Amino acid sequence: xxxxxxxxxxxxxxxxxxxxxxxxxxxxxxxxxxxxxxxxxxxxxxxxxxxxxxxxxxxxxxxxxxxxxxxxxxxxxxxxxxxxxxxxxxxxxxxxxxxxxxxxxxxxxxxxxxxxxxxxxxxxxxxxxxxxxxxxxxxxxxxxxxxxxxxxxxxxxxxxxxxxxxxxxxxxxxxxxxxxxxxxxxxxxxxxxxxxxxxxxxxxxxxxxxxxxxxxxxxxxxxxxxxxxxxxxxxxxxxxxxxxxxxxxxxxxxxxxxxxxxxxxxxxxxxxxxxxxxxxxxxxxxxxxxxxxxxxxxxxxxxxxxxxxxxxxxxxxxxxxxxxxxxxxxxxxxxxxxxxxxxxx
Amino acid sequence: xxxxxxxxxxxxxxxxxxxxxxxxxxxxxxxxxxxxxxxxxxxxxxxxxxxxxxxxxxxxxxxxxxxxxxxxxxxxxxxxxxxxxxxxxxxxxxxxxxxxxxxxxxxxxxxxxxxxxxxxxxxxxxxxxxxxxxxxxxxxxxxxxxxxxxxxxxxxxxxxxxxxxxxxxxxxxxxxxxxxxxxxxxxxxxxxxxxxxxxxxxxxxxxxxxxxxxxxxxxxxxxxxxxxxxxxxxxxxxxxxxxxxxxxxxxxxxxxxxxxxxxxxxxxxxxxxxxxxxxxxxxxxxxxxxxxxxxxxxxxxxxxxxxxxxxxxxxxxxxxxxxxxxxxxxxxxxxxxxxxxxxxxxxxxxxxxxxxxxxxxxxxxxxxxxxxxxx
Numbered sequence: 122x123x124x125x126x127x128x129x130x131x132x133x134x135x136x137x138x139x140x141x142x143x144x145x146x147x148x149x150x151x152x153x154x155x156x157x158x159x160x161x162x163x164x165x166x167x168x169x170x171x172x173x174x175x176x177x178x179x180x181x182x183x184x185x186x187x188x189x190x191x192x193x194x195x196x197x198x199x200x201x202x203x204x205x206x207x208x209x210x211x212x213x214x215x216x217x218x219x220x221x222x223x224x225x226x227x228x229x230x231x232x233x234x235x236x237x238x239x240x241x242x243x244x245x246x247x248x249x250x251x252x253x254x255x256x257x258x259x260x261x262x263x264x265x266x267x268x269x270x271x272x273x274x275x276x277x278x279x280x281x282x283x284x285x286x287x288x289x290x291x292x293x294x295x296x297x298x299x300x301x302x303x304x305x306x307x308x309x310x311x312x313x314x315x316x317x318x319x320x321x322x323x324x325x326x327x328x329x330x331x332x333x334x335x336x337x338x339x340x341x342x343x344x345x346x347x348x349x350x351x352x353x354x355x356x357x358x359x360x361x362x363x364x365x366x367x368x369x370x371x372x373x374x375x376x377x378x379x380x381x382x383x384x385x386x387x388x389x390x391x392x393x394x395x396x397x398x399x400x401x402x403x404x405x406x407x408x409x410x411x412x413x414x415x416x417x418x419x420x421x422x423x424x425x426x427x428x429x430x431x432x433x434x435x436x437x438x439x440x441x442x443x444x445x446x447x448x449x450x451x452x453x454x455x456x457x458x459x460x461x462x463x464x465x466x
Numbered sequence: 467x468x469x470x471x472x473x474x475x476x477x478x479x480x481x482x483x484x485x486x487x488x489x490x491x492x493x494x495x496x497x498x499x500x501x502x503x504x505x506x507x508x509x510x511x512x513x514x515x516x517x518x519x520x521x522x523x524x525x526x527x528x529x530x531x532x533x534x535x536x537x538x539x540x541x542x543x544x545x546x547x548x549x550x551x552x553x554x555x556x557x558x559x560x561x562x563x564x565x566x567x568x569x570x571x572x573x574x575x576x577x578x579x580x581x582x583x584x585x586x587x588x589x590x591x592x593x594x595x596x597x598x599x600x601x602x603x604x605x606x607x608x609x610x611x612x613x614x615x616x617x618x619x620x621x622x623x624x625x626x627x628x629x630x631x632x633x634x635x636x637x638x639x640x641x642x643x644x645x646x647x648x649x650x651x652x653x654x655x656x657x658x659x660x661x662x663x664x665x666x667x668x669x670x671x672x673x674x675x676x677x678x679x680x681x682x683x684x685x686x687x688x689x690x691x692x693x694x695x696x697x698x699x700x701x702x703x704x705x706x707x708x709x710x711x712x713x714x715x716x717x718x719x720x721x722x723x724x725x726x727x728x729x730x731x732x733x734x735x736x737x738x739x740x741x742x743x744x745x746x747x748x749x750x751x752x753x754x755x756x757x758x759x760x761x762x763x764x765x766x767x768x769x770x771x772x773x774x775x776x777x778x779x780x781x782x783x784x785x786x787x788x789x790x791x792x793x794x795x796x797x798x799x800x801x802x803x804x805x806x807x808x809x810x811x812x813x814x815x816x817x818x819x820x821x822x823x824x825x826x827x828x829x830x831x832x833x834x835x836x837x838x839x840x841x
Contacts, residue, residue, distance in 0.1 A: 387474075391538070393503070393538050395608075396538060398505075400507045401472070402473070402475070403476075403480075403503065403505070403506070403599075404476060404503050405503065409580060409583065412580045418474040419473060426473050430632065431597055439633055439637050441630075442629065442631070445632075448508070448510070451510065452510050452512060455512050456526050463516070464521075
């Protein structure tokens with residue numbers, strides 16, 4: 122993004138409004154006040170209930186109908202779970218390939234393909250959404266929002282016809298996540314964010330209204346980047362500047378945290394020192410979620426060992442004590458240590 | 467040498483049987499209920515031989531791997547692991563620690579298909595365990611029972627041996643039938659059956675003070691009979707117990723012989739000390755004297771001149787379990803603590819020890835009558 126574009130977007134975000142040209146006039150759209158937001162949510166609820174009473178299907182029922190007619194399948198549901206996981210794995214791979222540019226380029230190609238796949242799947246799943254109770258209610262809420270928050274010369278604008286043009290233009294102006302992230306980590310916003318820590322000025326124009334979607338997003342990402350910079354294991358600047366690699370770093374950090382948390386929970390629940398200090402700990406797991414939690418307690422090395430052992434056991438049928446590769450390596454290390462001890466002192 | 471990195475496995479079934487039980491004889495009766503965790507430590511031993519003339523190793527002589535398995539389960543009315551590991555030891559004359567110390571068992575840990583909610587729903591490997599860790603010829607090496615006011619009562623048992631295998635496919639013993647024990651409806655045994663007078667998972671209210679025998683050195687205990695910690699007239703306890711921990715270590719010794727690598731036996735190192743730690747909230751003090759002339763109350767007994775007497779300890783739980791430490795327990799220490807400036811309660815911890823006397827009774831599992839309750 123060019124610098125003048127960043128400056129434009131930041132000034133728009135700070136102003137808390139969107140200017141839209143419509144029928145040779147310029148309308149200003151603000152975010153709702155807290156009271157107006159309450160009214161909008163009530164409008165959503167009423168529209169939803171009315172649609173339900175009129176026999177309109179909910180998203181859930183529409184999905185069932187789509188499955189019956191072969192428009193959506195269990196297999197698609199499975200894909201919708203698998204594809205985001207594949208995207209996460211690719212992002213982790215992208216972070217790991219941070220010093221290998223060629224590999225990174227390849228990973229990013231796969232990543233874009235997977236993202237496209239996810240977009241298409243999501244669009245297909247919710248293709249009939251606008252005809253559901255939720256879709257009708259959402260359209261009604263948007264219409265009410267336009268009526269409440271669109272101004273012309275400081276007066277609420279009275280739409281005398283179709284407001285779809287304004288509505289579409291408004292939604293098109295909401296910035297994408299990648300644009301927001303770019304704005305959050307670059308000038309002019311970065312300086313504003315740092316100076317704001319002293320509270321000497323307001324980041325956004327005060328208008329007693331709720332934060333706009335862009336304002337909310339840029340605050341979230343600014344805090345996120347500040348936390349990344351403050352982290353003890355902060356990644357390099359080129360990683361921070363690359364959304365894919367940074368997402369990979371986030372995923373790795375989260376997995377580490379989850380693993381530590383699960384391990385700590387297990388240790389605090391175990392009073393038996395022998396089990397706590399055992400080389401192999403078998404934790405009773407009842408559900409697939411329990412199994413996932415137990416498996417997440419393993420760090421990378423332990424996880425590799427676990428997977429290798431299970432694979433060898435499945436391949437061989439019977440594996441005796443000391444036959445696993447990690448056990449052989451352990452014995453070899455022990456031999457080296459003893460050898461060093463013999464001649465080292 | 468233990469491993470540097472711990473490996474966590476999601477394990478879904480544990481079974482135990484007498485050593486050498488053939489495949490066809492393993493059944494649902496061998497499944498352990500209420501298991502919380504299992505830890506396995508395998509230690510490899512290595513001895514390096516050198517020779518004159520070269521600096522390199524002449525030979526690495528690998529010793530017998532040492533396998534130690536520690537299991538922990540909630541006490542829940544189902545058979546205790548200690549009894550399962552020494553199944554077949556019954557009868558009044560040979561049910562104690564001496565005969566159980568000789569028993570050996572086989573242990574199997576089943577890892578099932580990761581996508582199922584309970585083992586009964588598994589379909590991989592015909593519904594049997596997908597992967598099984600098999601430890602054979604295990605000896606009971608350590609045992610402890612923890613009963614506290616906080617949380618379920620637990621049994622911890624450590625088994626020691628020298629054989630461990632990983633099995634898959636047709637080699638596993640935990641069959642689909644055995645796996646069906648955990649079908650989503652498995653729950654602790656309930657009240658009411660003669661074979662199992664259980665209160666489900668045993669927690670503080672199921673410690674039957676009125677059917678237990680507590681040492682008289684605990685301040686507040688009245689007399690030496692069954693229920694000496696309980697006042698039947700007021701339906702209250704004479705002592706306010708916080709925890710009772712019973713533990714014993716068999717201290718196994720490896721006996722080797724020419725012709726075989728593995729030890730031919732790992733007998734317990736007698737005498738086996740059995741410890742019992744009882745913590746109670748103090749109402750006035752521990753009232754345990756330590757005098758050069760001994761406790762005057764013992765002058766006319768065989769303990770004349772001693773400060774502590776031989777005492778009986780017997781603990782009974784609603785699940786029909788009796789822990790009998792015999793009648794020769796001696797107070798080895800008493801500690802008085804708590805009562806800090808923040809208003810904490812004063813607690814007294816009495817530690818007792820005895821030797822070679824420890825028996826566990828369980829209605830429906832041991833066909834013996836215990837000497838205190840007559841059950």
